[in-house]
Structure formats: structure tokens, C-alpha cells
Amino acid sequence: MGEASVNQKRVEIVRIREHARRIAFRSPLPDFYKDFLWATHKSGQIFETDALIAQLRGYAAGHLENDFGHGLKHSVKVTLDAGALMLIEQNSSESLPLKQGLEESRHRGVIIVQCAGLLHDLKRKEKDHAIKGAEYARKILRDYPLSKNEVEVICLAIRNHEAFKEVLETDSSEGLLVSDCLYDADKFRWGPDNFTDTVWEMISFSQIPLSKFMALYPKGMESLARIKDTFRTRTGKKYGPQFIDIGLVIGEELYEVIKTEFAQFL
Secondary structure (H helix, E strand, C coil): CCHHHHHHHHHHHHHHHHHHHHHHHCCCCCHHHHHCHHHHHHHHHHHHHCHHHHHHHHHHHHHCCHHHCCCHHHHHHHHHHHHHHHHHHHHHCCCCCCCCCHHHHHHHHHHHHHHHHHHCCCCCCCCCHHHHHHHHHHHHHHHCCCCHHHHHHHHHHHHCCCCCCCCCCCCCHHHHHHHHHHHHHHHHCCCHHHHHHHHHHHHHHCCCCHHHHHHHHHHHHHHHHHHCCCCCCHHHHHHHHHHHHHHHHHHHHHHHHHHHHCHHHC
């Protein structure tokens, strides 16, 4: 692809992305953020004030590649929602101790899942990125104030966050919860975020012409729809499908815009 063609492609991607964002602006806010404002607020507080998370966030900022749609912005959104999901799931669990150590245990659980959120896409450009990301995270986390069990829980979550892949099982209820919260928070991003950010950054990075992208568009929409049946936590199963439905509505309207206003580039 020549330089002029590459530049033209970038211009058209910017224009299409602007259309997508205008469509998304008219879309409703997912109910998750309205019904669990307390959890998203608390997760944000921990993210902003915890020393371990601040240290790990600095590492992630220096190592995540932002040109593939899964950089720091994506990871921070996943991290915050994973923390909120952890709080919600903990709040509805009857298996936690009633008083002594409860608040400390919940707080630590949020920190652990936020660690997983920050690191989950470090190997996003590689084949089997979840497996390789877990192996890489295990090496990184040796230098952080985490127990061996906490490191393994984080790595399990990273290992299990990829859609439509085999899930590594665990007998640890803590490990399962962290893993499921990370997965659901990551799949929330397959909703509106997919069309306002992710897909365009991936296309900009790649050498795929718009015509080929459009040929793959219907299949991509089918994959998005399939995500609705994969959410793992109780909260994710209830609220996750709405994220995807909102994204699908944005994608369908955008598809018609591209076919009419950008037909000369297809």
C-alpha cells in the first residue's frame, strides 16, 4: 500500500470513527453504571489511591501498546469495571465471613482483580495472547508485594480472559471469582467501545483495506452477538448482554452509513 493510499485510509477511518461516536453518543448508558454507581465509585477510589495499583499502573503505561485497540485506555476501563464487579459479587455472596476481616478481604479482592485488569493484554499482539500474558505476568509480579497465591490467582484470570477459548478450571473460589470478573469486564468492552475505539485502532495499525474490513463486517457482528451467552458472573450474565446489544445497534447503523457514504472506498 502506497503512502498516499495509507494516508487516505487514515482520513477515512477518522471520518467513520466520528460517525460511530456520534451514533454512540445517542445510545443509552448501560444499566450497569446506573444500578451500581456505588461499586464503580468505590473501585475508582481504590484504583486512584492504592500504592500497589499505582506502581503496577506505571508499569502497564510503559509496556502496553496503544496502537492495537488494547492499550492503557482499554485496560483501565477493564480494571475499573472488574473492581466494581468484584465488589458487587462479594456483596451478594453468603460465603464471606460476616464481620471480622470482611472489609479488608473485600478491599484486597478488588486490588487483586485490578492487578489482573492492568496486565491482561500485555501480549495482545501475539498468538495465544492470554496464555503468554499469564506467563509474562507471573515473571513481572515476583517484584510486587503479592503472595504466591495472589500471583497465581492473577495469572489464572489473565489466562482465562480470552473469549471462545478453553477455560482453565480451579478449585479456588477466590481464583474463580477474580477470573470471572476480569472476563466479564473485558467483554463489556465488546459493546459500544468496540465501535468508538477498539476496531478503528486495530484497523489503523493493520494493513487491511477498508474493502476487506467491510467484507468481514457481518461475520464480526455475529461474533459480537455470540458474546452475550458467555458472561460468567451473576452480574455479568444479567447486565453484560445489554452492553453487546447497544454495541450491535451502533454497529448496524454504522454499517449502513459506511455502505452509503463511503461506498467509493469499498
